[in-house]
Amino acid sequence: xxxxxxxxxxxxxxxxxxxxxxxxxxxxxxxxxxxxxxxxxxxxxxxxxxxxxxxxxxxxxxxxxxxxxxxxxxxxxxxxxxxxxxxxxxxxxxxxxxxxxxxxxxxxxxxxxxxxxxxxxxxxxxxxxxxxxxxxxxxxxxxxxxxxxxxxxxxxxxxxxxxxxxxxxxxxxxxxxxxxxxxxxxxxxxxxxxxxxxxxxxxxxxxxxxxxxxxxxxxxxxxxxxxxxxxxxxxxxxxxxxxxxxxxxxxxxxxxxxxxxxxxxxxxxxxxxxxxxxxxxxxxxxxxxxxxxxxxxxxxxxxxxxxxxxxxxxxxxxxxxxxxxxxxxxxxxxxxxxxxxxxxxxxxxxxxxxxxxxxxxxxxxxxxxxxxxxxxxxxxxxx
Amino acid sequence: xxxxxxxxxxxxxxxxxxxxxxxxxxxxxxxxxxxxxxxxxxxxxxxxxxxxxxxxxxxxxxxxxxxxxxxxxxxxxxxxxxxxxxxxxxxxxxxxxxxxxxxxxxxxxxxxxxxxxxxxxxxxxxxxxxxxxxxxxxxxxxxxxxxxxxxxxxxxxxxxxxxxxxxxxxxxxxxxxxxxxxxxxxxxxxxxxxxxxxxxxxxxxxxxxxxxxxxxxxxxxxxxxxxxxxxxxxxxxxxxxxxxxxxxxxxxxxxxxxxxxxxxxxxxxxxxxxxxxxxxxxxxxxxxxxxxxxxxxxxxxxxxxxxxxxxxxxxxxxxxxxxxxxxxxxxxxxxxxxxxxxxxxxxxxxxxxxxxxxxxxxxxxxxxxxxxxxxxxxxxxxx
Numbered sequence: 001x002x003x004x005x006x007x008x009x010x011x012x013x014x015x016x017x018x019x020x021x022x023x024x025x026x027x028x029x030x031x032x033x034x035x036x037x038x039x040x041x042x043x044x045x046x047x048x049x050x051x052x053x054x055x056x057x058x059x060x061x062x063x064x065x066x067x068x069x070x071x072x073x074x075x076x077x078x079x080x081x082x083x084x085x086x087x088x089x090x091x092x093x094x095x096x097x098x099x100x101x102x103x104x105x106x107x108x109x110x111x112x113x114x115x116x117x118x119x120x121x122x123x124x125x126x127x128x129x130x131x132x133x134x135x136x137x138x139x140x141x142x143x144x145x146x147x148x149x150x151x152x153x154x155x156x157x158x159x160x161x162x163x164x165x166x167x168x169x170x171x172x173x174x175x176x177x178x179x180x181x182x183x184x185x186x187x188x189x190x191x192x193x194x195x196x197x198x199x200x201x202x203x204x205x206x207x208x209x210x211x212x213x214x215x216x217x218x219x220x221x222x223x224x225x226x227x228x229x230x231x232x233x234x235x236x237x238x239x240x241x242x243x244x245x246x247x248x249x250x251x252x253x254x255x256x257x258x259x260x261x262x263x264x265x266x267x268x269x270x271x272x273x274x275x276x277x278x279x280x281x282x283x284x285x286x287x288x289x290x291x292x293x294x295x296x297x298x299x300x301x302x303x304x305x306x307x308x309x310x311x312x313x314x315x316x317x318x319x320x321x322x323x324x325x326x327x328x329x330x331x332x333x334x335x336x337x338x339x340x341x342x343x344x345x346x347x348x349x350x351x352x353x354x355x356x357x358x359x360x361x362x363x364x365x366x367x368x369x370x371x372x373x374x375x376x377x378x379x380x381x382x383x
Numbered sequence: 384x385x386x387x388x389x390x391x392x393x394x395x396x397x398x399x400x401x402x403x404x405x406x407x408x409x410x411x412x413x414x415x416x417x418x419x420x421x422x423x424x425x426x427x428x429x430x431x432x433x434x435x436x437x438x439x440x441x442x443x444x445x446x447x448x449x450x451x452x453x454x455x456x457x458x459x460x461x462x463x464x465x466x467x468x469x470x471x472x473x474x475x476x477x478x479x480x481x482x483x484x485x486x487x488x489x490x491x492x493x494x495x496x497x498x499x500x501x502x503x504x505x506x507x508x509x510x511x512x513x514x515x516x517x518x519x520x521x522x523x524x525x526x527x528x529x530x531x532x533x534x535x536x537x538x539x540x541x542x543x544x545x546x547x548x549x550x551x552x553x554x555x556x557x558x559x560x561x562x563x564x565x566x567x568x569x570x571x572x573x574x575x576x577x578x579x580x581x582x583x584x585x586x587x588x589x590x591x592x593x594x595x596x597x598x599x600x601x602x603x604x605x606x607x608x609x610x611x612x613x614x615x616x617x618x619x620x621x622x623x624x625x626x627x628x629x630x631x632x633x634x635x636x637x638x639x640x641x642x643x644x645x646x647x648x649x650x651x652x653x654x655x656x657x658x659x660x661x662x663x664x665x666x667x668x669x670x671x672x673x674x675x676x677x678x679x680x681x682x683x684x685x686x687x688x689x690x691x692x693x694x695x696x697x698x699x700x701x702x703x704x705x706x707x708x709x710x711x712x713x714x715x716x717x718x719x720x721x722x723x724x725x726x727x728x729x730x731x732x733x734x735x736x737x738x739x740x741x742x743x744x745x746x747x748x749x750x751x752x753x754x755x756x757x758x759x760x761x762x763x764x765x766x
Contacts, residue, residue, distance in 0.1 A: 004392065004393065004395075004398060005390065005391070005392055005398065005402075006390065006391035006392075007388065007389065007390055007391075008388070008389035008390075008391075009387065009388055009389075010387065011559065012387075015387060015388065019388075037540070037562070038540075038541055038544075039540060039541075039544050039551075039560055040544075040551060040552075041559060041560070075539070075541075076541075076542065078541050078542075078544075078545050080541065080544070080545075081541060098737055098738050098739070099737070099738075119562075120562070120564075120738075120742075121739070121742070122737075122738035122739040122741075122742040123738075125739065126739075156458070157420070157421075157422065158421055158422075158458075158459075158461050158463065158464060159459065161421075161422050161423075161461075161463070162461050162463075168422075168423060169423075176394065176424060177422055177424070179420070179502075179503070181503075241659075242632075242653065244632065244635070245650075246639075247636065247639070248632070248635045248636050248638065248639025248640075248644070248648075248650075249625075249627065249631070249632025249633060249634065249635025249636040249639070249651075249653060250632060250633075250635075250636035250639075251632065252627070252631045252632025252633075252635075252653040252655075253630065253631050253632040253633035253636050253744075255631065256629075256630070256631025256632070256633075256653075256655055256744075257631075257740070257741060257744075259706070259707050259740060261631070261655065262655050262656050265631075265655055265656075266655060266656045266658060266659045266662075267628075267631075267652065267653040267654045267655040267656060267659035267663060268632075268652075268653045268659075268663075269650065269651075269652055269653070269663065270625065270632060270635040270639075270650040270651045270652070270653065271650045272635075272639055272644065272645050272648055272649060272650040273645050273648075273649045273650060275649060275693075275694075276624075276649045276650035276651075276693055277650075279649075279692055279693055279694070280650060280651075280652065280663070280692065280693070309662055309663065310658075310659055310662055310663070311658075311662070323642070324642050325642075354481055354482075354505075355481050355482075355503075355505035355506075356481070356504070356505040356508065356509075357640070357642060358505075358640060359503075359504075359505040361636075361639075361640075
């Protein structure tokens with residue numbers, strides 16, 4: 001399904017109606033997100049009924065379901081909650097497994113449709129994968145599109161584009177680059193009579209990209225760099241731990257975002273102060289004083305200690321200054337040292353990142369994962 | 384400045400032009416984000432020149448600046464990079480301190496304006512706080528709006544609304560609730576002849592909300608729950624550590640997102656496997672076997688050990704199952720135990736969260752911070 005335009009408006013009836021009408025004038029199907037809750041400013045439901053030119057009916061089955069959910073979860077009942085059981089005449093509810101407000105499939109005259117989904121990500125994503133996908137599968141006609149995203153690490157957007165200049169000009173499939181923090185995503189999209197043909201059209205371009213960019217292509221589609229690292233380590237039966245200063249747990253949080261991470265990732269230490277580096281990882285006070293906490297030596301000691309204490313094959317350590325000001329030793333904002341301890345010893349990298357505090361922290365964990373990934377797939381390459 | 388509508392379109396010249404024209408037909412100022420980079424699908428600049436009906440000139444000063452930035456950062460130069468120095472005739476560049484593509488201030492006939500900003504958050508946010516804010520301050524006329532957001536924890540959106548039914552109906556100021564993961568935000572907005580008068584109109588409603596919701600209002604505007612906890616602890620000269628299983632470092636990452644956190648937050652342990660709980664925190668194998676890693680006893684032991692090892696006044700521990708399947712002991716998805724160790728002993732909470740894996744993990748760290756916050760501000764309240 002081609003999605004060409006998105007609009008956002010506030011909780012205002014007139015602008016909601018205007019946005020829906022504009023969207024319907026340009027597309028066959030309109031997906032709305034949000035405004036289906038119980039509060040007075042949840043107006044999507046009534047705006048849709050208005051655009052459909054129909055009234056609203058309260059669905060008794062939905063009310064009962066809501067009452068049961070609230071009773072089961074021990075939550076107090078308010079009359080307003082029942083508003084979530086209001087359905088425009090002619091529309092059909094999509095059950096909400098992860099919340100209270102159901103979604104709505106609202107057919108309009110002339111075969112157009114509004115698919116209304118609740119706002120929380122944890123509620124609308126399952127509906128997209130379920131009822132919405134099903135609806136489009138049943139109503140699809142004409143050409144079908146497919147796309148695959150190749151994910152690239154350790155290389156900037158300009159460099160990627162300069163290596164793929166000819167490929168970027170292609171029209172079917174198209175290749176679109178997206179710069180992310182420490183990653184570039186290349187989305188290859190083809191349209192064809194059916195999905196298999198579209199995927200077949202994507203294959204040769206994807207292979208060209210892979211052969212030009214080499215180890216830098218670490219995964220496809222939803223495969224994050226942390227997932228790629230965990231998979232490689234899991235395949236080898238190897239394990240990982242972390243020691244985090246400047247990222248404060250962010251690297252561990254990324255690694256444990258992957259279900260089943262515990263097969264590979266044991267844990268680690270968050271050592272945000274010099275005292276914590278000593279208490280949790282035994283980094284000697286003399287080293288901390290001689291080099292400062294943001295230093296090559298401390299990064300190496302942190303990685304070595306995490307690897308030894310958690311008895312893992314590899315350990316990643318991060319220490320640095322994310323700002324907003326230079327640290328007590330005068331280490332500048334964005335200066336980060338990474339260390340990777342492994343069976344062959346400890347390697348250290350020095351980086352100078354730019355950007356906001358959150359960007360520097362994200363780039364630091366990204367660079368640490370890139371360091372590990374590269375060690376696992378291309379340990380002797382220096383390009 | 385009132386912002387009523389937002390549009391999103393892909394890297395397509397015709398749709399960009401259409402979106403700009405539609406936006407200009409409805410508003411005095413249009414802010415665009417993205418599409419100013421060096422690649423071939425960065426089309427915002429040319430779309431704006433087209434809508435303005437002017438040509439493009441390459442700004443030699445900007446080219447020199449770009450060359451200097453690339454040289455300083457040791458990055459390879461590509462001819463395409465210079466495209467970022469193209470400026471529509473009559474427009475003025477906004478320097479980019481955190482990246483390469485400058486922003487653009489593009490005046491149109493009839494006193495309308497397009498303010499074009501680069502896509503990365505770390506680049507456009509500083510411009511919003513700088514040149515954009517300045518532009519609007521110079522060109523403001525008529526009423527001025529001000530808003531303050533009161534942030535609420537430990538209470539759901541329905542409950543908040545039922546306690547504030549009368550307040551929600553107010554028209555100037557308006558009060559709008561936003562449900563977040565484990566938080567509710569109440570945005571109070573007033574318009575008046577000047578900013579001081581608008582803020583004055585907000586004050587009594589904000590006070591009413593605070594008195595109705597009590598300790599649940601933990602902060603205003605950009606004050607996160609982690610920031611509120613760190614501030615309270617800092618004021619008392621107290622310190623904090625963490626022990627994280629299911630969140631894998633996410634709680635530590637939230638605490639260290641706040642500049643200056645090291646005054647209060649020492650660090651902690653990420654103990655994702657039973658072996659790590661033993662190695663890093665000395666949780667006895669007997670306890671892990673008897674109760675399972677997702678248990679009240681293990682949470683309490685984790686918190687106690689983190690507090691002792693890092694010599695902090697408080698320690699928060701989180702253990703649970705974020706899914707997607709029941710764990711080896713059959714503990715259901717969403718079951719989370721929290722423990723808070725402090726000078727007065729260890730308290731434990733049991734939670735059953737719903738939602739996606741990432742939501743459960745976020746709700747778990749949110750509930751842990753709520754537990755700490757409540758202990759700090761209202762230790763003897765049970766509402």
